[in-house]
Amino acid sequence: MENLKAHFDPHGRPSPIANDGDRETFCSTCAFSHACVVEGYGKGDLEELQCLIEHVGPFQPGEFVFRTGDPFRAIYAVRSGMVKTVLVDADGQEQVLGFYLPGEVVGLNAIYPERYPCDAVALETTEFCRFSFPAMSALATRLPSVQQHLFKLLSKELGTASLLAGDHTADERMAAFLLDLGERYATRGFSRSEFRLSMSRGDIANYLRLAAETVSRVLGRFRKQGLVDIDGRRVTLLDTDGLYQLARNVLNR
């Protein structure tokens, strides 16, 4: 079967690094394909989508996927690994906006300003599906399901953004963070209660608007209380009910 890219890449960009096959199997190895299917893309839609996707990466830990101010051309779905998005303010102070797991999409906040308003940095070896945004929004005018999905992604991210906005104690934030991560891992088919924290304590602290020392202390306390087990960056949630009790005002739904 012929190579898709040879005929369909609308931008004439260099060949993607991980083009794993023909129309039928292109997305089969992609962590996002599951999301595509879950989100209601049919086989036909998927074939259309392939025309505007490049598989890019792998990026090594610490590598930038895009940088603040880069012109916005594409959104990135994580295939494997993990990324953080970081806003850098006038004083050079960093502000972690979010962590993105396989199947999740980075770059949506760049649509309005037409430039990426933040850096995206790989936390592990990470691969992406890169969706050309002009092509995708053009496609969205033809395929309502694609448009719906984009609206949902944006609206969903709005919800999680306002999640961290509340003023909550360090314990509440941390409990919510752990449960949220577990939840997201679970929807991707991983264990809900046992996973690795790809990001440093400093990144967690920054994301939760706490000091790194506070993160350490809270995690230590959670361990003593039997809420979690922690070995370095490996976490096991032992008492999800207890954690949920702490987090309910943060996660409220």
Next chain:
Amino acid sequence: MENLKAHFDPHGRPSPIANDGDRETFCSTCAFSHACVVEGYGKGDLEELQCLIEHVGPFQPGEFVFRTGDPFRAIYAVRSGMVKTVLVDADGQEQVLGFYLPGEVVGLNAIYPERYPCDAVALETTEFCRFSFPAMSALATRLPSVQQHLFKLLSKELGTASLLAGDHTADERMAAFLLDLGERYATRGFSRSEFRLSMSRGDIANYLRLAAETVSRVLGRFRKQGLVDIDGRRVTLLDTDGLYQLARNVLNR
């Protein structure tokens, strides 16, 4: 000329309260029409939009426009007045998510959950354009400019959501809040430096994640320092440079 609604209201809802005319003048008295034009809607697009718009209101101060859990059917553009959106958590604690001026759009965060995740409460006598969302997203598949606008609105709100997420001092938050309000008033054609705070000190405090007492104190200090003049709810920004200096880490762009 015939009454639009008689023929075009796709939902057969009760007549809008403020239907001010025919195809050519329907939007002329609407605060949002300016936004429509600015956002690149041509005359043709506007005519199409009219088919899915109802003018609703006025709502009196304290009245709910929609409530948490209501099924999502429409987004609301403020025509006149002001609204706040409020999230109520498990303990009944309120959390103000935002204030919306004429020309701004409420309800976008309801797309994903398909229910409004927050209450919308009028702060003054307030009127809206109500956009049926199913109709609007259908229209968006035909008119790329409408789709673009929706994407932009969503992405823009993502940006402002992460604005408040940072950990900032009370002074920084307040300065940023005042400048942001001035900026938004300015884009709607009002004075950038002199306006009325429609919301109570308590609402401001809640929005900024501060105590009402802190808001009082900071505003008092700003007044003493000559940064602003304050008389009850009337505010005049006197030293915008000074305010901007304080706010630059919050507003960073």
Next chain:
DNA sequence: CCTCCGTGTTGATCCGTGTCAACAAGCAAT
């Protein structure tokens, strides 16, 4: 006139978390 009530201001005190500092553990380079 008065009281009542919501809103806003101001003062005194307390608590959670940040900051500073010292130290331990893991890991790469020499």
Next chain:
DNA sequence: ATTGCTTGTTGACACGGATCAACACGGAGG
């Protein structure tokens, strides 16, 4: 093994803002 660097943990202390409380102001209603 040694050095140096990064990451994480733990303790002592300080500070910003929350909390509690008292009070001022203005409008509504008797």
